[in-house]
Amino acid sequence: MPQKKNKGSLNRQVSGEDEDLSALGVPLDAVVKIWCAHSIPNFSLPWQRRRQERSTGSGFCIDTDRRVLITNAHCVEWHAQVKAQRRGSDVKHLAKVLSIGWECDAAVLTVENDEFWEGLQQVKLSQKLPHLEEDVLCVGFPIGGDTISVTSGVISRIEVTTYTQASAELLGIQIDAAINSGNSGGPAFNRNGECVGIAFQSMNADEAENIGYVIPSLVVTHFLKDLLKHGKYTGFPTLGVETQTMENSQLREAFGMSHKQKGVLINRVTPTSAAAEVLKANDILLAFDGEPIGNDGTVRFRKHERVMCSWLVAQKFFGETATLTVLREGKELELKIESLYPEVPLVPVHLFNKPVPGPSYFIVAGLVFTVLSEPLLESEFGADWEHKAPIEMVKSAIQSRADSRDQQLVVLTQVLAHELTMGYDHLENMQLLAVGDVPVLNLRHAMELTEACEGPYLRFNLQQNQVLILRAAEARNATAEVLEKHGIPQEKSPDLVGESSKQVK
Secondary structure, eight states, rough: OOOOOSSOOOOOOOOOOHHHHHHHOOOGGGEEEEEEEEEEOOSSSSSSOOOEHHHHHHEEEEETTTTEEEEEEETTEEEEEEEEEEOOOOOOEEEEEEEETTTEEEEEEOOOOOOTTTTTOOOOOOOSOTTTTTTEEEOOOOOTTTSSSEEEEEEEEEEEEEEEETTTTEEEEEEOOOOOTTTOOEEEEEEEEEEEEEEEOOOOOOTOSEEEEEEEEEHHHHHHHHHHHSSSOOOOOOOEEEEEEEEEEHHHHHHHHHHHHHOEEEEEEEETTTTTTTTTTEEEEEEOOOOOEOOOSSSETTTTTETHHHOOOOOOOOTOEEEEEEEETEEEEEEEEEBBBOOOOOOOOTTTTTSSSSEEEEEETTTTEEOOOOHHHHHOTTTHHHSSSHHHHHOOOOOOOOOOOOOOEEEHHHHOGGGGGGOGGGGOOOHHHHHETTTTSSHHHHHHHHHHHOOEEEEEEEEEGGGGEEEEHHHHHHHHHHHHHHOOSBOOOOGSSSSSSSOOO
C-alpha cells in the first residue's frame, strides 16, 4: 500500500472486552488479520517472477451464512497464498480469493474450514453515506503490533477521488484518522456500529498529516451487487469521454449555450467506450439521466455538496442504459446509450483479469517483445517513469486511447546478447510499429506476422524511424540457442501458445 505513516495519530490497542465500543455495538470480533504471500511478475524479465513478498492487512466478515470476508484488492494482489486469522486466535486458516474488484480496490474471500466461522461476528454495511464531522473508528491490524487496533477520527470530506490501485475515479471518504500499512481492508465504523466503508489508502506524510481515505459502503455494495447480478465482477462503467469545463462565458457563447444552460464540453470520445456511437466531439453534455451538470463538471450530491459528474456513471451497472441530454450545433437532444461498460485502456494500469498470470511476451533470436503497460514502465524506469521513460511511451500511456478493444502497444523491451543481434542493443524499450509492411495490432498479431514471414529477412519497424533487420532462417534457428544461453524456459508466454485469434494479413 503506497503510503507513509501519519504523525500525531491516535492509535490504541484493544484487548479483552472494551465496554465503550461494545456499548456502541462495534463488532470488533468480526475483524480478521489477512496474511498474504505475493508472487509478483518480473515485468522486465516476463518469463520469471520476483522474489516472493509477504504482507499483512485487515479484513472483516460481512456474511456468516455465505461465509464471506472482504478486504482490499491490493492486500491480495498477485497472491500465491492467503491466510485469515481471527482476533485472539493463534491459528491461521487458508483463505480462497473468490473475486477481486480492481477499480474499487475490494476483494471477496472465504475460508473453507468450519472452525473459522464458529461464533464469528458479522459487520453490517451502512446504506447511507455519513455526513461531515461524524465520528469514525478505523479497526484493523496495522504494523507495530499483533493485537487489534482502533484509530478514531471524523469525516472531513466526501468527494470523487483517485483510487491508487487502478487510477479509477470513484467516490471516497476522507477522514483525519490514521490509516497505516496493515489497516488496509479493515472496516470504518460509525457511532452506531455500522460499517461506513473500508480503509484503503492515505496521503503521504510529506503532503499532509493525518489524512486517510475510506471506500464508502455504497461503492462496496455496488461491487457486491455486481457479483450477484452477473456472477462475476464486470467493473464500473465509464462514459469514455474527455471533457472541458464551460466556466468561461465566451466559450459558452461560442457553442451557442443560453444563459440557463450549463454543462461540459466533450473534447474526445474514446472509440472503445459505450458512448462512441452516441456522442461526438464538440457536444455539450448538459445532463446525465436527467441530472443537470454544472459548468464546472459537478452535479448536486447533497445539500451544500457537489461531486464530479463521473459519479453518476459509476453508480450504473454493466449493461444498463443511460439517457444523455446534449447540445449539438445549437440544438438540444435526448440521446440514449443502450448498454454501459468500461472502456479499454490502451496502456493498462495493471494486468487485471488476465487468464494467464503475468505479462505476455515472445522471443525471436534474442529480441524480447512484450506489451506496454504501466507496470513495465515502472519496472524499467522506476516510480518516476513519467519523467524518465521515452517521451513517446509516456505520451501513449497518458494521452493515447485504444482504437479497438484488442489493440495493444508492442514494445521491444530487451535485446539479449547473440551474434545476430550485435549492434541492436541501443534499440531496447522501443515500440514496435510494424513487421515488414504490416502495422502491428497487438502482441499476438506481431508474433503471427513474425512466424509467417516467408522472405529472406525479418524486418521490424520501430519508433523514431528505427529499423531492425535479421535473416529470417538464422533468427528462428538462433532462438533455441538464446533461450538455453540465458536460462529462459520457453520462447513465448502460455497465453500465446495455441491457435491464432486473428488471421495474419
